[in-house]
Every structure is written in structure tokens, then in C-alpha cells.
Amino acid sequence: MSFVVERPGMMTIVQDLGRWGRQFMGIPVSDPMDQFSLRIGNVVLGNDQNAAALEIVSSGLDITVNVEQCVVLAGADLNMRINGLASPPWTVNYIPRGGRITIDGPPKDGIRSYLCFSGGIGVPPVMGSRSTYVKASLGGYKGRALKAGDVVSLCDPAPLWRRGVGFACPADMRPTQCNDEPLYTMDGPQIDAFTQSGIDTFYGETFTVTRDTDRMGCRLDGPEIGRRKPPDIISDGIAQGAVQVPGRGRPIVMMSDRQTTGGYTKIAVVSTWSIARLAQRIPGDEVRFQRVGEEEAVSYLLRFERDLWRLDNMRAAYRSKPHYY
Amino acid sequence: MIPNSDQVYETPKILGSGDSCVVVEFSDAIDMEANIRLQDLRRIMETWSVPGIRECVPTYRSLSVYYNPLKITRPKLEETIRRALESIGRRAERERRTLVIPVSYGGEFGPDMESVSNHTGLPEDEIIRRHTNADYYCYMLGFTPGFGYLGGMDESLATPRLRNPRLIIPAGSVGIAGNQTGVYSVDSPGGWRLIGRTPLKLFDPGDDANPTLMEAGEWVRFRGISPGEYASILEDVHSGRYIPERSAEAG
Numbered sequence: 130m131s132f133v134v135e136r137p138g139m140m141t142i143v144q145d146l147g148r149w150g151r152q153f154m155g156i157p158v159s160d161p162m163d164q165f166s167l168r169i170g171n172v173v174l175g176n177d178q179n180a181a182a183l184e185i186v187s188s189g190l191d192i193t194v195n196v197e198q199c200v201v202l203a204g205a206d207l208n209m210r211i212n213g214l215a216s217p218p219w220t221v222n223y224i225p226r227g228g229r230i231t232i233d234g235p236p237k238d239g240i241r242s243y244l245c246f247s248g249g250i251g252v253p254p255v256m257g258s259r260s261t262y263v264k265a266s267l268g269g270y271k272g273r274a275l276k277a278g279d280v281v282s283l284c285d286p287a288p289l290w291r292r293g294v295g296f297a298c299p300a301d302m303r304p305t306q307c308n309d310e311p312l313y314t315m316d317g318p319q320i321d322a323f324t325q326s327g328i329d330t331f332y333g334e335t336f337t338v339t340r341d342t343d344r345m346g347c348r349l350d351g352p353e354i355g356r357r358k359p360p361d362i363i364s365d366g367i368a369q370g371a372v373q374v375p376g377r378g379r380p381i382v383m384m385s386d387r388q389t390t391g392g393y394t395k396i397a398v399v400s401t402w403s404i405a406r407l408a409q410r411i412p413g414d415e416v417r418f419q420r421v422g423e424e425e426a427v428s429y430l431l432r433f434e435r436d437l438w439r440l441d442n443m444r445a446a447y448r449s450k451p452h453y454y
Numbered sequence: 455m456i457p458n459s460d461q462v463y464e465t466p467k468i469l470g471s472g473d474s475c476v477v478v479e480f481s482d483a484i485d486m487e488a489n490i491r492l493q494d495l496r497r498i499m500e501t502w503s504v505p506g507i508r509e510c511v512p513t514y515r516s517l518s519v520y521y522n523p524l525k526i527t528r529p530k531l532e533e534t535i536r537r538a539l540e541s542i543g544r545r546a547e548r549e550r551r552t553l554v555i556p557v558s559y560g561g562e563f564g565p566d567m568e569s570v571s572n573h574t575g576l577p578e579d580e581i582i583r584r585h586t587n588a589d590y591y592c593y594m595l596g597f598t599p600g601f602g603y604l605g606g607m608d609e610s611l612a613t614p615r616l617r618n619p620r621l622i623i624p625a626g627s628v629g630i631a632g633n634q635t636g637v638y639s640v641d642s643p644g645g646w647r648l649i650g651r652t653p654l655k656l657f658d659p660g661d662d663a664n665p666t667l668m669e670a671g672e673w674v675r676f677r678g679i680s681p682g683e684y685a686s687i688l689e690d691v692h693s694g695r696y697i698p699e700r701s702a703e704a705g
Contacts, residue, residue: 152511152520153496154666155595155639255659265599265640267659318469318477363484364596364603366511366518368475390513390596398472426473427523434524 130196130251134279138190138232143250143269143281144243145181148258152366152389159260159268160369160385162241162344162408163204165304165433170203170245172441173221173298175287175448180249181259183275185242188234196283197226199247199290203298205239205305205409207232218242220297238305239409247286247293262386263344292448299443302436305409311419312403313426317372317395319362327355331372331396332420336380340412344386346373347407349416353378354396364392370399372418382407402429462488466539468532473523474508478535479516486605489593491542492517493671498538506531512670513594514603552589552673554699555637555652557628558684559585563651566616570630570647573613581649582678584608590635590674595666600639600657602668607635619645626652628676639666653688654698667698 134141144167147160161167161184168178183190188207194200202209202218209216210231216222224230232244252259252270261269270281287293300306320328336351360376367373371383373393382399383391385408397418399407410416461483469477478495480488495517496510506526511518521531559582560567567578574581590604597603612633620643623629627638629646638644639656656667668674679687690696 149520150509151599151665152509152518153595153670154599155597155601156599156665256662256665265657265659267599315470315472318471318479363482363514364594365479365513365516366471366475366477368471368518368520370472388596389511390594395471398470398475400473423470423473423523423528430473430524 130283130285131280132192132194132283134192134275134277134281135229136189136191137275137277137279138185138188140186141190141275142184142261142263143181143252143259144184144261145249145259146179147260147385148256148262148268151256155389156256156265156267157262157386157389158369159258159262161243161260162385163239163243163304163405165402165405166204166241167243167245168437169219169298169302169304169440170201170243171249172437173201173203173219173293173296173444174199174245174247175290175293175444176245176247176249180245180284181252182243182245182250185232185244187236187240188232190230190232190244192230194224194228194230195226198224198283198286199294200224200230201245202232202242203245204242206237207234207242217297219303221293221295223294236411239308240411241408246283247290248284251282251284264386289448293444296444296447298440302440304405304433308406308409310403310406311417312407313400313421313429314372314397314403314418315400315421315423315426317397318365319394320396322356322358322362322394323374323396324355324357328396330354331380332418335415335417338410338412338414338416342412344384346384346387347382349380349382351379354380356394358394360394361392362394364390367391367395368398369401370404371395372397372399384408400426400429402426402433461485462491468535470528471518475518475520476528476531476535477516477518478539481515484514484593484605486591488515489591490548490671494542494548495535495538498541499535502534502538504534513596549702549704550673551700551702552675553668554675554677554701555654555667556679556683556687557586557650557652557676558679558681559650561681563627563681563684564649566629566647567649570611570613570649574611576610581611584611585635585649586676586678588675592668592670592672592674594670595668598640598642598657599659600666600668601636602670602674604634604636604674607633609633611635613647615645616647619643623648624651625656626654628652651684653684653691654696655691
């Protein structure tokens with residue numbers, strides 16, 4: 130059971146929920162850029178939430194699936210077609226043996242999406258995860274982004290997968306509808322390295338996503354953030370969403386492939402919920418940081434968790450109804 | 455990189471770092487005492503295996519505690535950390551572990567030996583003697599998987615980085631950069647002055663249980679070997695027969 134890559138797209142990699150527990154060895158987590166979309170894709174299919182999927186940026190992917198299966202595109206709407214037929218995102222789509230999946234944009238509701246297969250992608254886990262960390266050629270498919278001609282193995286589809294065909298995540302539960310929210314953000318461990326007016330600039334002004342953005346970090350452009358102390362500190366840990374402000378005073382938000390330690394002052398940390406929303410923004414988009422407390426940041430995670438639970442119940446109910454197709 | 459600066463806080467600070475991480479900061483300088491204490495904290499937290507804590511990551515002077523806020527609340531977590539901090543003082547004597555890393559110095563493995571010799575004014579055998587004669591403390595791993603930040607190099611060996619970094623440096627290369635020394639853990643570009651190479655694998659992604667050779671909080675000692683010994687150890691490493699040399703004593 131496998132699929133063959135006909136056209137690899139801009140940057141397509143295998144991802145699960147990440148390689149946790151190894152940061153003390155210097156090994157980054159490599160979590161998905163939008164974990165919430167990936168988790169919904171897996172729940173809609175009845176997969177384990179951690180099942181590996183393809184993380185797709187923008188478009189241009191073309192694959193042939195060698196087995197009867199079902200798939201969900203979760204995240205940005207990248208215009209998926211199966212054997213030429215438009216196939217909606219967030220929905221369990223049937224794919225016959227030898228079926229061709231074409232994802233060719235233009236992207237709507239974001240820039241990143243997860244192509245989830247029933248049962249998940251079957252590349253061998255490395256240190257407990259199937260996530261790809263390209264910089265160290267770790268995990269995923271041969272430690273790299275997919276190329277034309279690659280044959281990627283799939284796990285067995287989930288039991289009774291046929292009964293799930295047609296099930297979709299309701300519109301109000303799709304995290305991409307929140308892409309334009311301000312970024313809910315907490316003060317960082319070195320906020321005292323910045324002047325009050327620097328902090329006011331950070332929380333008050335808008336910043337622009339630049340082209341210099343990848344899985345490691347999102348560089349923003351905007352007004353300079355004034356500081357009281359030098360930008361370099363003794364290296365310490367870098368949390369997901371940490372906002373580093375190096376010498377030139379423009380923020381860099383640390384994303385999924387962030388290095389485990391770093392030596393720049395961190396003015397703030399973007400919440401877990403909002404970091405995935407930032408991952409859906411494109412170069413040129415304007416973003417704003419909204420100061421929240423830790424409790425409010427966690428409340429967005431709780432809300433998602435409740436939605437996910439509701440979704441899983443809806444899926445179970447859908448599956449137990451008789452379907453004719 | 456100067457250890458023992460007496461800048462350890464009386465009470466470590468617990469700093470928020472987002473909704474899923476707190477930083478327990480012991481000092482605002484590179485300080486061995488602070489680092490030893492935070493390694494203790496890490497061990498205690500790991501022994502307790504508190505539900506909701508994902509992992510604890512030591513750095514020079516702080517411990518990052520990553521957690522799942524849906525499984526443990528921030529106040530509960532901070533309380534747990536405070537209790538763990540209290541038991542650091544009560545812990546019995548620490549064990550001091552030393553890892554021995556065999557290094558073939560000079561020759562093709564140490565292309566910058568001559569420039570280090572010119573800069574320091576020391577002959578090659580004296581550089582080797584001083585480099586192998588020190589115990590290095592591994593503060594943390596980072597930068598690349600398995601790279602250890604070592605403290606304690608003889609200051610007379612300090613040599614600035616290359617002005618033109620090399621595009622590719624083979625894993626295992628032992629280098630000097632300013633007053634730091636270290637071992638490249640994966641093939642990577644870099645500007646450190648290379649004085650030798652170890653046949654040991656500092657990072658082995660195929661080894662699920664112990665992918666890294668060095669561990670934060672342990673000591674490292676380099677041992678000079680001949681190119682012949684290098685070749686035979688390398689063979690043992692490749693066939694999986696080599697067991698790294700480690701010693702433990704009461705610290």
C-alpha cells in the first residue's frame with residue numbers, strides 16, 4: 130500500500146504531532162505548523178490524532194494512490210481534485226485504487242494543508258515520530274521533502290473506513306476560519322530587556338509577514354522595537370511561539386523547526402492556538418499581537434479540545450448510520 | 455564561558471514562556487553551580503514523572519519545563535517545581551560522571567593545528583597535552599543534535615574562529631572557537647579551528663534509546679590516539695562493538 134509522487138509541490142513533507150522528549154539532546158520538536166488542522170483531519174477519518182500526513186505548502190502536488198482509500202484535506206483550501214473531480218476540503222473523500230489526487234491551488238483560507246489518509250502514512254518512525262526534520266535529514270520520507278518518483282508507504286486504513294466517506298468537519302469548527310484573528314500573545318521571559326515604548330510598539334502596531342519565513346521561524350517587518358538591554362543573552366530554551374528580537378529590532382516568531390536553544394532576547398511568546406493561525410498567513414499579510422494572560426491562551430486550547438470531542442462523536446454517529454453509495 | 459561566577463540566585467526565578475512552557479532560571483550568567491543544580495532539578499522532575507510535563511530541557515543557567523496545560527495547570531506546575539527545588543538541597547552527594555572521547559589530533563584530521571600553534575605560540579604536542587589534560591563540563595546540548603556546549607578549556611589554547619567558515623565539516627571533528635572547544639555532532643558548515651577528530655558517533659539517529667553520546671551535566675575528557683587506533687575504533691563503532699568509556703565517582 131503506497132502512493133507515488135508525480136509532482137512534489139513546493140515543499141511537501143511527512144508530519145505527525147512531533148518528536149517530543151528529545152530537546153535536551155538538541156533535537157527539535159518538528160511539530161506540524163498547524164497542529165489543529167492536522168488533528169481535525171485525523172479525527173474526521175477516525176485515525177489516531179498523531180497519524181502522519183502530508184504537510185503541503187501552497188500547491189502543485191500530484192500523487193497516484195495504489196490502493197482503495199479515503200483521504201481528507203485539512204487546512205487551507207488548496208483546490209483538491211480526485212481523478213479530475215473537485216473534492217471539498219475537511220471532507221472524507223473516497224479514492225479508488227490507482228486514483229490520482231491533484232492539488233493545484235490557488236490557496237484559500239491559508240497556505241498550509243494536511244493531506245490525511247485513513248490509517249496514516251507508514252514511513253518508519255525515527256525516535257518516536259514520523260515528522261520530517263529536513264535540516265538534520267531526520268524522520269519522514271528519507272529525511273527530506275518529497276520528490277517526483279518517490280513511493281511512500283501507507284498504513285492499513287482504519288477499520289470500517291468506507292462508512293466514513295462523505296463525513297465533513299462542520300464549518301464552525303474549522304480552525305482556518307480564525308486565521309485573521311489577532312495573535313494572542315503572552316509576555317516573554319526577557320520582556321524586561323525592552324523599553325516601555327518598545328513593548329507598546331510590539332503590542333500596538335501591525336507587523337508584516339516577510340518572505341523570509343519557513344518551518345523554523347516567521348520573520349516580521351515593522352517598526353523597530355526599542356530595547357534597554359543588548360539583544361544577545363546567554364543561550365536558553367526556545368519555546369514554540371517565542372518572539373525573538375535580534376539586533377535589528379524586528380521580531381522573529383519561532384515555529385515548528387525552531388532550534389532547541391538560542392541566544393536572543395524573547396519579548397513575548399505567541400499562544401499555541403495562535404501560532405498555528407500565524408502558520409496560515411502569507412508573505413505580505415499584516416498581523417497584530419494581542420496581549421493575553423496564560424489562562425486566556427489556554428481557554429482557546431480547551432475550546433478546541435471540546436470541539437474535537439464533539440467532532441469525534443459526530444463521526445461515530447455518522448459511521449453507524451446506513452449509507453448508500 | 456567562565457564558570458563559577460557566584461551569580462546564582464538565592465531563589466531560582468520561575469518565568470512564564472507562553473502557555474506551555476516555564477523557564478526556571480538559576481542565574482543570569484554561565485555558572486557551573488547553577489547548572490549542576492538545574493540538572494538536579496531535571497533529574498528530580500523526571501523521577502517524579504509528573505503527568506502533563508512533556509520534557510525538561512537544561513541550558514547553561516535555566517531549565518525549560520514544557521508541559522501540556524490541559525493536563526496540568528500553571529499554578530499546579532509551579533507548585534510542583536517549588537517542591538522539587540526544595541528537595542535539591544536535601545539530595546545526597548552527586549555522582550560525577552566522566553565520558554572519555556578518543557581523538558586523533560593533527561594531520562589530516564586537524565587541518566588547523568598549525569594555525570592554532572601559530573596563534574597560541576605552543577607546539578603541537580603541547581596543544582594536545584593541554585587539550586587532553588582538562589576535564590570539560592557539558593552544560594547543555596543544542597545548536598545541532600548531540601552537540602555539547604563544553605566549559606573548561608585551558609585559556610592558553612583560545613584561538614579565534616576562521617575568517618572564512620568551511621562549507622562542510624565532518625561529524626566528529628574537534629575544534630576550538632575563541633575560548634570554547636567542542637565536537638561537531640553532524641556534518642555541518644562552521645568556522646571552528648579543527649585540531650583533531652574522534653571516531654565516535656556523537657549523534658546516531660538510528661539509536662532510538664541513546665541517539666547522543668554526550669549528556670548534559672556530565673564531564674568530558676579527551677584522550678589522544680594514533681591514526682591507527684582511530685581506524686580500529688572506527689571499525690568497532692561501525693560494527694556496533696564499541697562501548698564508550700565512562701567513569702563515575704562521588705562528586
